[in-house]
Amino acid sequence: MAEVYHALGLNMHQPMGNLLSLHNSNEHWEAKQILWCYDRVTRMLEGFEDIAKLHMNFSGTLLKQLEDPAVRDTFSDVVDIEDFLNRYRHSNIEFVGTGLYHPVYPLTPPADWDAQTSWWIGLAQHLLGRDVFQGFWPPEMGFCMEMIPMLKRHGYKYVLVDAWYIKPKREMRWEELRYRPYIARHEGEEIIVIPRDRELSDAQESGLDPGWFQHELYERTKGCDFPALVTTWTDGENGGWFRTTNIESGFWGHFYHQILNRYREGTLGFIPVHISAFIERFPPDEEVEVHRGAWNTGDHWGGDFTQWTGSLLQKKGWDELHNASNYYHKAKKSFDKNHSTVHDPEEVRQLIVDAYDHILTAETSCNFFWGSQWVHRSFKELEQACHLLDQAMSLLNKKF
Numbered sequence: 001m002a003e004v005y006h007a008l009g010l011n012m013h014q015p016m017g018n019l020l021s022l023h024n025s026n027e028h029w030e031a032k033q034i035l036w037c038y039d040r041v042t043r044m045l046e047g048f049e050d051i052a053k054l055h056m057n058f059s060g061t062l063l064k065q066l067e068d069p070a071v072r073d074t075f076s077d078v079v080d081i082e083d084f085l086n087r088y089r090h091s092n093i094e095f096v097g098t099g100l101y102h103p104v105y106p107l108t109p110p111a112d113w114d115a116q117t118s119w120w121i122g123l124a125q126h127l128l129g130r131d132v133f134q135g136f137w138p139p140e141m142g143f144c145m146e147m148i149p150m151l152k153r154h155g156y157k158y159v160l161v162d163a164w165y166i167k168p169k170r171e172m173r174w175e176e177l178r179y180r181p182y183i184a185r186h187e188g189e190e191i192i193v194i195p196r197d198r199e200l201s202d203a204q205e206s207g208l209d210p211g212w213f214q215h216e217l218y219e220r221t222k223g224c225d226f227p228a229l230v231t232t233w234t235d236g237e238n239g240g241w242f243r244t245t246n247i248e249s250g251f252w253g254h255f256y257h258q259i260l261n262r263y264r265e266g267t268l269g270f271i272p273v274h275i276s277a278f279i280e281r282f283p284p285d286e287e288v289e290v291h292r293g294a295w296n297t298g299d300h301w302g303g304d305f306t307q308w309t310g311s312l313l314q315k316k317g318w319d320e321l322h323n324a325s326n327y328y329h330k331a332k333k334s335f336d337k338n339h340s341t342v343h344d345p346e347e348v349r350q351l352i353v354d355a356y357d358h359i360l361t362a363e364t365s366c367n368f369f370w371g372s373q374w375v376h377r378s379f380k381e382l383e384q385a386c387h388l389l390d391q392a393m394s395l396l397n398k399k400f
Contacts (some may be wrong), residue, residue, distance in 0.1 A: 004221045004228045004270040005278055007194070008204075008256075009055035009160070010236030011137060012038065013102060014062045015366040019071055032078050036245065037237035038066075039079040042087040044252040048260045053272040054093050056236070057137040060100035060120045061364060063127050089129025094274045096135035097121060097156060103363040104142040104308055106292055107318060109325040113150045116360060121154060134158060134276045137233075140365050141196070141295035141302070148186040156191065158275060160233060162302065163195035165291035179221060179228040181279055182288040192279055193290055196231045202296075205234035207241045207251075210258040217270050227282045230270070297369075308365060313372040317379065324359050324382045324389075328352070331389050334396055342396060351392040358385035 014034065022031040045052045058066075065071050072081045088095075099105065099116040100123065108116070125131060136156045138147070143161050151159055163178045177195065184193045200216065221228045236242055244250040262268040294302040300310075309315060331352055339345040362381035367374050 002221075002224045002227055004217060004224070004230065005273040006217065006270050007053070007055060007229060007231045007273055007275045007278065009057070009096070009137070009231070009233035010041075011057055011059075011233060012062055012236050013059035013139075014065060016061045016064070016101070016361065016364060019065050020074060023074055031075070033243040033245075034237050035075055035079045035081075037242055038081075039084045040247075040252065041093075041236075042084065042091050044247075044256065045091065045093075048257070049092060051260055051263055051272060052092070053274045053277075055096060055135070055233070055275065056093050057096045057098050058124065058128065059098055059102045059139065060116075060123060061102050061366075063120075063123050067123070067127060085127055094135070094276060095124070095128050095130055095133060096137045096160070097124065097133040097154070098137045099139050101360050101364045102139040102366065103360075104140050104294065104305065104365045104368070105138055105147055106142050106144040106294075107305060107308060107368075108363045109322055110146065110150075111329055112325055112360060112363065113147065114153070115356070116363070117150060117154050119360075135160065135194070140308075140369075142293075142305070142365075143290060144292040145184060145186040145290055148184060148191050149189040151191055152189045158192040158194050158279060160196055160231070161193045161290050162198055162293060162295050164198055164301075165293045165303070166193070166195055167289040167291050169287060169289070173223065175221060175224050175228070176226075179224060179230055180226060180286075181229060181282075181284040182286055183284050184288060184290055192284055193288065194229070194231055194275055194279075196233050196295075198296060200230065201232045201234050204232045204251075204255075205241070206239065208255060210255050210262070213255070213259070214262070214269055221270075227278075229273070229275070229278050229282075231275070308368040311372045311375075313375045314368050317368060317375040320382055321359070321362055321378060324362070324385050327386065327389050328356050328359055331355070331392055331396070335392070338396055343398065344395070348392050348395050351388045351395075355385040355388035355392070358382070358388070 019031055066081050098120055100120040101116060103116050105113060132155060134157045136151055136159045141162050166177045178197050181192050181194050183190050217230055242251050247253040263272060294305055296302045297307045300306045335348055335352055342348050358381045362378040367378040
């Protein structure tokens with residue numbers, strides 16, 4: 001039987017302004033539990049630094065809140081945000097990149113992908129203390145092959161994808177589809193795709209017994225004739241399993257610490273690993289394609305993006321978002337061409353930059369996730385963006 005490796009990841013995300021919103025709506029306890037989840041991680045790794053191989057991603061909308069002085073001051077009696085960020089900077093956690101405003105990339109205008117990606121990198125380098133991020137976590141696991149050249153431009157070596165969407169070029173066994181990294185290519189660029197085991201990830205999210213997990217990994221990988229990489233990735237601050245203050249009954253005490261203790265004792269049966277180390281030791285050499293899709297949600301399987309596009313208002317929101325993005329890129333092109341003829345080019349440039357920030361904010365997946373309930377948030381951002389662009393275009397049309 002081949003060696004079996006396990007890569008465990010946690011996705012940390014909050015919608016824009018959610019922490020203060022919870023506080024201001026008297027949901028103080030929920031906000032505290034969420035912040036304790038972020039503070040807890042590095043504390044739970046103490047004593048296991050030599051064997052813990054954890055991956056994490058922080059959405060840009062969460063990082064913006066952790067950077068916000070108002071958030072830090074409001075919750076200063078709950079956690080010291082700068083302190084736990086500093087502990088993250090000095091940890092051996094493998095952080096992976098994502099999009100600044102948590103967009104579902106396949107649904108958003110491709111012209112905006114670079115900004116969403118590069119702006120996150122700049123913010124995360126500052127807050128998380130990493131110069132390079134080797135892996136990429138697509139928000140909502142929304143991935144399509146067209147993203148590959150963009151990801152390569154920003155230095156990413158691998159991307160997480162849902163195993164259900166792996167499209168092999170030959171007949172493959174069940175375990176091959178789930179437990180091997182592959183190469184995916186698009187327009188002359190290639191990236192390593194890391195399949196995430198959907199079923200085991202669902203178990204990780206809702207509470208699982210370490211003994212069951214050991215047995216399940218054995219059963220799922222016993223037919224592997226290759227080094228198997230089992231990847232599980234879930235939200236890291238949702239549900240009582242992660243939020244409980246009784247550590248021994250939650251994810252860290254009941255599951256993660258027991259797994260690490262068994263590995264240290266030599267009784268685990270698989271090896272915790274960082275994905276970057278695995279692909280360096282076992283570089284993939286086989287190519288696959290990946291179907292367009294997202295991860296499963298409570299009501300939908302993810303392949304058709306219905307969670308974000310199912311209602312008439314959601315569809316209208318996406319139409320208006322694409323229109324606003326086109327308007328921005330038209331305005332920017334006009335400014336780049338004609339700025340020397342404008343009376344106050346800096347004013348126009350700032351109007352266009354501010355408008356773009358509103359458009360990228362409108363692309364936040366949370367605006368569309370809850371059916372029609374939050375789409376108004378996207379419309380509000382787009383209205384402000386279009387107002388600023390109207391002002392910019394008016395000034396551009398005024399010559400000296």
